[in-house]
Amino acid sequence: MLAHLSMAASAALALIATNLDNLAVMVGLLLTAPRTRVLGGFGAAQVLVLGGALAVAEGVETAIPGWTGYLGIIPLGLGLWGVWGQWHADENADQPADLKRGTFLACFVLFASLSTDSFAAFAPLLADSQPAFRVSALFGAGVAALTLGFVGVRLVENAREGSPLVKKLERFGPYAMIAVGLYVLANSGTDTLV
Template sequence: MMLDFALFGLSAFMAQVLTNLDNLAALLALTMVSGAKRSIFGFLMAQAIVIGAALLLALGVEDVVPHWAGYLGVIPLSLGILALIRRRSGKEAKSNPNLETGASIIMITLLFISLSMDTFAVLAPLLADSAPNFRTAGVIGAALAAASLATVALLGSKAPFMSGALARRLERLVPYVMICAGLYILSNSWTDAV
């Protein structure tokens, strides 16, 4: 049983990391412009808000429409497919944070919240489609992932070999992660009984 919780936490960890690769690239750039402490604190605040909002949505869906929670998997599935279509048609937008030097923590937090909608779209259905015990493991996994990304950004701001290019290459995996998360939620949920 403990292995199940660990695997679910690992799933949430991986979903959080892979949907935040664009944030990692932005965070690496912002550490150079606005300072590492301010940028990382803003990033962590944004991730706490996104994870908390995903958990609140998961709890609300369970209370309101418990038998429909599994259909939330359509959201990350659709977003992943749309991202692949945009990439193939060359319409993929590049995210470049345009913040002046010394941007406030609130501005940095708002930037990262806006960049984290894909994380929310994956994490909320994942948490909504799981039992309360597993939600705790999922939140812990997502929080550890956010802390790990912040650590990588802190180390990357000090190491010359680390750059946003690596994060941008890994970001190509995000649509596939969203599609897999959507399929998982749809296949392993109350929708099975329908």
């Protein structure tokens, strides 16, 4: 039971860390667009990302079972790329984007495009896990997605200007991806290489 709770908590933290950019965009959109469109688009994007990650994980398990641990290279590489990008960021890069009012489909596409890091983190994590632990991970990720939606609504209600804290927390996303990549590499048949 403790192992399942740990997996759920780890997946929740991974989803939150890789979706802080989505949270920042959500806050901006909630200031200008109807709440149902924004939250519906965010929720649908998370279902697509987690469902796609699960499909990839189950496909990889049957196609190349001995090599699933090497999928950890993907989030590790993307995380390192994100850290490198933070170190070399232009001073103008942290200017807030001008967010326009959008439809459900526009919100969905925007959130889905910002969730590629979540997909890159969850596909190897789920592929390297036993089916029972996949359920725990998906449960934890689902709770985290609901929590992010709630936090986004509360941030808008408490401060219509948004929160500078979200922008600062967003910098932790690449580090979470590095941690997931190292976990997958170290907790599989590839652990002799790391």
